[in-house]
Amino acid sequence: MSNYNPVTPEIIKTLVDIVGSKYVISDIEKMEPYSKDEETDARYQHMPEAVVLPESASQIAEILVLANKELIPVVARGGGTGLAAAAVPLYGGIVISTERMTQVLEINTNSMYMVVQPGVRTDDVQKAAKEQGLFYAGDPCSGDSCYIGGNVATNAGGNRAIKYGTTRNQVYGFQMVTPQGKILNLGGRLEKSTTGYALDQLVIGAEGTLGLITEITLKLKPLPPKVVDLLAVFPDVDSAIDIVTKVIKAGITPTCVEFMDNGTIKSVEKFLNEKLPNSENGNYIIIQVEGKDDDDLDDKSVILDELCNENGALAVLVADPQKIWQSRKAFLEAARAESLIQSKEDMVVPVDKIATLMHEAAALSAKHKLAARIASHAGDGNVHFHVLKGSMSDEEWDSTLEVFQQEIYTLVYSLGGKLSGEHGIGYKRRKLMEQFTNRDELDMMRAIKKALDPNLILNPGKIFNM
Ligand SMILES: Cc1cc2nc3c(=O)[nH]c(=O)nc-3n(C[C@H](O)[C@H](O)[C@H](O)COP(=O)(O)OP(=O)(O)OC[C@H]3O[C@@H](n4cnc5c(N)ncnc54)[C@H](O)[C@@H]3O)c2cc1C
Structure with missing residues (x-):
């Protein structure tokens, strides 16, 4: 899995040929912001060997063909606001940033949809719809800095999911580049479809491990009066x-x-x-x-x-x-001001179990003398339970957190819940994912990954180990 090849000067030259020299970064200092997301524990950070800023699906396709041929890992990056170290290039390689793909391509007010590139900020999606008297229902709290492509890749939730669902419910379809560099359209502007496997739904929320999303058709609604x-x-x-x-x-x-x-x-x-x-x-x-x-x-x-x-x-x-x-x-920022290092648990349980979870989680954190800050999308059973490291030593923090997480997730799963309601697994929750997910279910996920990305090029080391 980690037998990848390095990004050589020849590879950099080919990347320059694909996107232009202005859009290939290999300077260590300039690449540093791409080594992390909003997870603040430095132990989750990893440097890329090159960062590329393409402007089109065809350029991305060329990069993925190259990466497959040369066995180089590739990680897609949106706004870098993720909280699971999912956009971190664990094995180095190439980071493909969508920061130049910022166009709203179409807003159709009659049929109420819009087509956007993946690098449009979520707040700008909302604003563009509103300017046309329409409403985009996705609303993660990071809307001022995350990108719509990142929202699709993480199936972002947010404040309005109780009524409108998560990002998955806002998407008609999208264009993506496969790990082998094929450009593909999944889903469609349809209200229903039973036409084979719902591959679009598989890619949504897959944290960039199955394809790189290059254009999205979003559902719009009338503005609430x-x-x-x-x-x-x-x-x-x-x-x-x-x-x-x-x-x-x-x-x-x-x-x-x-x-x-x-x-x-x-x-x-x-x-x-x-x-x-x-x-x-x-x-x-x-x-x-x-x-x-x-x-x-x-x-x-x-x-x-x-x-x-x-x-x-x-x-x-x-x-x-x-x-x-x-x-x-x-x-999040307020809790971070109290303690830069914290564990941001994102557990989700059936809504009728949230009271039990809240009660028990508070008791467990008190038992372990862990200060906690709690905010919750309570209407959909999703609890952000942030435990703060504060002045604990690294050793004490690691061992206390480990015991706390074992106890809390044993409880969460006994209540019919799961590890993450919306932030995803990334690299950060991988061990817990492997521990708490049914073995056959995990094997099925691994088989899908291997079938779609046989060289394990796209975002390796995330969600689960191969
Ligand atoms: C203050 C704050 C508040 C937040 N509130 C919420 C909230 O309310 N709800 C919520 O769900 N999340 C929330 N988050 C987490 C985060 O903002 C979301 O997960 C968001 O969807 C990530 O988008 P991004 O563009 O920053 O993606 P990134 O962090 O850049 O990437 C996240 C993942 O998506 C993949 N990816 C990115 N772009 C693409 C693409 N074009 N194609 C394929 N894969 C891609 C990456 O490889 C990575 O695996 C919050 C974060 C912060 C810092």
Whole structure:
């Protein structure tokens, strides 16, 4: 697996022939940003031997033909905002950055779709749709810096997944380059299809291990006429989380149901240097709902207000959307300001098990004296449980974290959950993936990888070992 060949001066010259000298980087200092993503533990970083910035699928195809012939690993890179060390070139080789592929190629307002290159930032996808009176529903908290190609490759979730699903649900189809350098279109602008294996669905979320996505056709929707964000503050985690299934059962179909625990609220307050409501003792549930008009929104807000109050809310407020979402989205950076090294667990359980998970996870982190910051896409059972290294020594951190992870994931799987709801496995969760995934399921994944990428060129060493 690691018997790859080095990127020689001859290979660099061929890469220059393909994309032009301006778009091949081999200077160590300039390549350094491509050695990592947003995982801050330096032990997950690896230097590439060359970084290439193509502008088209045909250039990418040529690079992959070359890499296959010469046995050189290739890693696709979007915005580099991943949290699983998935875009890190573990075996060196070539990083293909999509940073020059930033065009919105088409927006069709009648048929409500748009075609984009993979390097368009997610916020820009949303803005471009909005300018045409339409709505792109994908909404990861990293939208200002991640790319749409990265979102497809990781099947990014985010705040609106409870109503609109994850990135997979926003994609009609895409063009990709296979590991052997063939350009292929998967999926289609169809509302249904039972036409052989759903290969598009296999590539979405495969973290760049099965193909390099070069153009995406996205679904758009009409802009919601009215939106309100409610902030319900609860005295403890249990009563806050307990409201989640009640809100869902109320038949309102919220767009977002997000949770922040009190430690996280205080952390964000300090980071943003801004007072947040009931930050002394509150735990937040942020609920966003859409309505067809003001009356519809009022009716929904009254139902939610009653539900939250019956569940012991300290306050239910109409939130300033800018402020409340800035606070929610600052969660990661705020926790990072407290401790640069932290383990960002991204577990997902059935929604009705989230209360049990929250309770037990808090008990486990307390048992191991690990400070935790918790934010959750609670409406879809996805919990971001960040444990902070703080002033622990490396040895103490490694051994404590290992025991904590064994205990927490044993619990997660016993509840019917999985390792990652949206951040993916990458290199960082590979060992846990191999431990907690059914052996036959893992073998099936390995067989697919080997069939589609026999030379193991694309993003080797990620998700599982071969
Ligand atoms: C502050 C912050 C908040 C975040 N919030 C969320 C959130 O709410 N929801 C969520 O799901 N994630 C979130 N993330 C994680 C991250 O932003 C997502 O995983 C995102 O989808 C990664 O996109 P990217 O363009 O940065 O990809 P990268 O990090 O560059 O790459 C991620 C993976 O995708 C592959 N890849 C990238 N582009 C392509 C391509 N064109 N073809 C094939 N493979 C490709 C890479 O090889 C790698 O395996 C957050 C991260 C941060 C830092």
